[in-house]
Amino acid sequence: MKLHSIQREHVKLLGSEANINSITASNLWKLNTVTYKPGRRGGVRCKNGKLGMIGGGKKRQGTVWGAENGEFPFREFSHGGGGAHILSGNVFEPRALDELLPQWKQEEAPISVPVSSDKFWYLTKDRAISLPSPFHNRGNYVISLSQLVRWMGVKAEELGVEIYPGFSASEVLYDTNNKVIGIGTNDMGIAKDGSKKDTFQRGVELRGKPLSLSVFLSFSHTHRNTNSCTCSNNNIERDIFINFLECYLESHLLRLMPYLSHIDSRECLRRITLLAEGCRGSLSEKIIKNYKLRELRPAQHQTYALGIKEAKAMPVLLAVYSAQSWELADANDSTVGVSLRVRTAHLSPMTLEISVDNASGNGIPTIKKGLLVKVVWEIDESKHKPGAVLHTLGWPLDHKTYGGSFLYHMNDRQISIGLVVALNYHNPFLNPYEEFQKFKHHPAIKPLLEGGTVLQYGARTLNEGGFQSIPYPVFPGGAIIGCSAGFLNVPKIKGTHTAMKSGMLAAEAAFGVLNEGLNMKTYWDTLQNSWVWEELHKARNYRPAFEYGLVPGLAMSALEHYILRGRSPFTLKHGKPDHEATEVARLHSPIQYPKPDGVLSFDVPTSLHRSNTNHEHDQPAHLRLRDPKIPELVNLPEYAGPESRYCPARVYEYVPDEKSQLKLQINAQNCLHCKACDIKDPKQNIEWTVPEGGGGPGYSVM
DSSP: OOOOOOOGGGOOBOTTSSOGGGOOHHHHHHSOEEOOOTTSOOEEEEETTEEEEEOOSSSEEEEEOOOBTTBOOOEEEESSSTTTTOOOOOEEOTHHHHHHOTTTTTTTOSOOOBOOEEEEEEEOSSOEEEEOOOSOOTTOEEOOHHHHHHHHHHHHHHTTOEEEETOOEEEEEEOTTSOEEEEEEOOEEEOTTSOEEEEEEOOEEEEEOOHHHHHHHHHHHHHOOGGGOSSOSOHHHHHHHHHHHHHHHHHTHHHHGGGOTTSOGGGGGOOOEEEOOOTTOHHHHHHHHHTTHHHHTTOOOOOEEEEEEEEEEOOEEEEEEEEEOOOEEOTTOOBOEEEEEESOSBOSSOOEEEEEEOSSOOSOOEESSOOEEEEEEEEOTTTOOTTEEEEEEETTSOTTSOEEEEEEEOSTTEEEEEEEEETTOOOTTOOHHHHHHHHTTSTTTHHHHTTOEEEEEEEEEEEOOGGGGOOOOEETTEEEOGGGTOOOBTTTTBOHHHHHHHHHHHHHHHHHHHHHOOOTHHHHHHHHTSHHHHHHHHTTTHHHHGGGOHHHHHHHHHIIIIIITTOOSSOOOOOSOHHHHOOOGGGSOOOOOOOOOSSSOOOHHHHHHHTTOBOOSSSOOSEEESSTTHIIIIIHHHHSOTHHHHOTTOOEEEEEOTTSOEEEEEOGGGOOOOOHHHHHOTTOOEEEOOOSTTOBOOOSOO
């Protein structure tokens, strides 16, 4: 076997992040790293005190190192920053969290508002009719899921999980046997025209290192003779050589098996990739189709809904304000005067304007001994009731369209309000965003919102297929977990607890694979014997019952809930897939929506600004048309251009060209990553892919 030698010029230290002389074989072994390719530019990079190799090539290749002392490293790649893309109601059922982190209450989890009331209304245009609440939310909490995700991310990092926000998994990596061995991130720094910008960076291939090979190489680290290395005795060159040797051995592992008779060849290919992309995950959908996972169970197609949400601050009235202990100094330690002015009387969150009068005119004022501002507020307590939960159905949706609204009172005088519209609606003129704006003007809802301030806006699809639509979740090399598989309990309007439990079960199965030589199929077995499966089985007939309309759906739901209690001798089936449910425009009349008043209802650009959505403008559109002719030849003449209405961010617009012919324009920078277009397009012509880096919404309280 001929090994390539590694020359000193192949190594480049990136900045001053690491001391090249401090790198040893022992600490390089313990770290997650990316492999070095001889003859190509590479380097040593330090991040958070950890060193790793950076290689060139078509894709930089990453390695998750194997077991050491029975522990397994774990990497999580997140397209958005921690919690930035997370949107949910959310009335949180802590059952799974109780199992995962029993001491969460003592560890200051952002779960502090227990449900205090639970109401259910049927809305007509002018009335709200109270119905018995079927949700049983006692013991649950009103939370911001994006805040909970950030908190759990910190907990995960404390346990050694490496989280990489801002990196999007854009492709699945397979070996020669069509087994999943990892994921690849997309290239960054590509211009709209496809050219490479100055900021260009290759994507990274992340693979799990075969377990038994890692154990073998661990032995070689401990027992090797450095004098036998053809490189110089310098630590960095020796360690680069060892790193390359490991990569070479990994790529030629099967040829080496006769010399490694004590290693089970089946164990050498243990790589586990768990996909938890949320609803309609782009890679998860490819895996489901590639391995025919729906047919393996068998399962029905998934059904979806679009949720649109706002977070609002309740109105507050300034009563008294005062300032104490003001002491500032400029760069020359001169005393400056400070005045405090309230910008407006109705504020939330508190908005203050501080002006500094620097008498000496020298330097920039800086705080010297601290600043204490004391503000006392009087609020209208009758409007804000922490923990109050309200769900509605009926108006503004018609009786053939499934959906409903939610209004939850959070802490700090904040409420979250939203509308969920099932995407199997028939009328192509229906606009979910405008339905939500109309809903806020209902006589029973409007008084709660008057005087308030919108803090954030967002939208996301959710899967409603339930028990019937769950695919076989295990594939060669890994498994699908959470909402990517579809564990939402529709009648509860909850999926966080079931998604968490599925991840816990998959993690236990993965540990068994890596530590005990078991099979990932144990995830499927334990899932079917868990409370997740029991809960979803009991709830299986609620959503498909509404295929027959609102009244039959309510009747069937009441029968299931109060009499049969989930023990029906039959299982209802879903109707057509959501994109096929859209009817042609000639069967319907256009819907005239009222103009926004700028107080309770708003236009799309105003709402979009509140989502903090941001994408690099000069990049290829991540929303791709499989056939660019379909919008003008099919969608516009037959369906009246529904993409311009089902999208809650005005990504799709039909604009006239130089010949006054309407052409589809894609404003990809507006995208909220809700995935509605990937689901609802009548001809499935739109493919949602991950954009560059951490582009997308920036939610903080959603």
